[in-house]
Amino acid sequence: MRIVKLLAKLLVKIIIFLAILIAIILVAFNWPVQSKNENMEFGVSFSDVQARALDMDWKSTYIEILTDLKPKKMRIAAYWSDIEKEPGVYDFSNLDFQVEQAEKYGTKLVLAMGVKVPRWPECFIPEMYAEGENDKPLSKKVLREDAVLKFEKALVERYKDREIIEMWQVENEPFLSFGHCIEGALDKQIVEREIAQVHKLDSTRKIMTTDSGELSLWRDAASRADIFGTTMYRIIYKGAKWYDGYVHYPIGPNFFRIKAKLIGKWINSEDIVISELQGEPWGPGWIKTMPIEEQYKSMSPQKLVDIAEFARRTKFKETYVWGVEWWYMLKYQRENSDMIEAAKQVITKREEK
Structure with a gap:
């Protein structure tokens, strides 16, 4: 007893x-942070895949973003499964268009490549390199890794002389288990090989890797590249057996500052950017069909302004806002331009000061 x-x-x-x-x-x-980076640069991430999923004319939308928002920087992605439909045959026409238009309007680009790039389902592997029922996983893995390296070599060689491309991004959150992907499609070894190859092909540009701001320790990604990009979300929807509802992350800007210090051995704080700042809803359904009232629970015009202020207080140097396709979908399919006006307050007007 x-x-x-x-x-x-x-x-x-x-x-x-x-x-x-x-x-x-x-x-x-959550300790209050008084100082902030008033000169933080805000760009956007654009995905032609996402624009098409929202039933938009992605080319006209892309041009309108460049001419209406006038971002100085933009992150775009090379979707491997769209570009390589046949082994060794690459169709870069969509990327060519995006690069040419960015050159026309003077918007610097970050070009993401790899197995995982921005937007759902996260992994974009051509069907011929996916694993079938009768395939030996190891042999398919070797074939797939060889193929992605060849794809990235062709990509870098095609665009490395285009000055509008400011930085390469190799893989998107490669060490985070999120999205639909073949088990074992990404590991530390292949990511290191990808980064080494891009460095060898183009030693003039820096390479960025990214990781989750809230769900990762950052070390694996930050220790392997020149620039580290973190995601930053404030309100998300969690649909689980144990909880079904919205989650407000109980963290302040100091959370990101502390993590930046913890990885200081591998990367300087001035080389950390916010690669994905929440700028669209994370709700219980698909944003195209979700009622606007539900969408605004996790992202609204005021919430965008607020999260931009939150981002400035991390004192990182630049930010790429997520959700630009949704803003223009609201304009043309819901007759609602409020998100665009809020984005201009964050991006365009601040840059014009």
């Missing part, structure tokens, strides 16, 4: 200790 009482007291002490520790951590993460 005495042992039981001692164990009970010990358990209570452990619980109290953990509660105090968690409280201290939360206070540190």
Whole structure:
């Protein structure tokens, strides 16, 4: 009986200790931040895949973004499954268009490549390199890795002389288990080979890798490239058996500052960017059909302005806002330009100061 009482007291002490520790951590993460980067540059991420999924004319939308929002920087993606329909045959026409228009309007580009690039389902592997029922996983993996390296070589050689491309991005959140992807399609070894090849092909540009801001420790991605990009979300929807509803991340800008210091051994804080700042809803359904009232629960014009202010307080140097396709979908399919006006307040007007 005495042992039981001692164990009970010990358990209570452990619980109290953990509660105090968690409280201290939360206070540190949410400690008010007064200083901010008033000169933070805001660009956008654009996906022709996402624009088509929203039933939009992606080319006219892309041009309107360049002429209406006038972003100085934009992140675009090379979708491997769209570009290589036949082994070794590459159709870069969509990318050619995006690069040419960016040159015309003077918008610097980050070009993402790899197995995983921005937008759902995250992995874009050509069907002939996916694993079939009768395939040997190891042989298919070797074939796939060889193919992605050849694809990226062709990509870099095609665009490395285009000055409008400011930086390469190799893979998107490669070490985060998120999205629909073939098991084992990405590991540290292939990511390192990809980065090494791009560096060899083009030593004049820096390479960015990315990771989740809230769900990752950053080390694996940050230690392998020149620039590290983090995601930054404030409100998401969690549909699970144990909880079904919206989650407000209980963290402040200090959370990201602390993480930046923790990875200082591998990368300087001035080489950290926000590669994906929440600028569209994360709700219980597909944004094309979701009621605007539901969409605004996780992203609205005011929420965009607020999260931009949150981003400035991390003091990172630049940000790429996520969701530009949705803003223009609202304009043309819902007759609602409020998100575009809010984005101009964040992007265009600030840059014109």
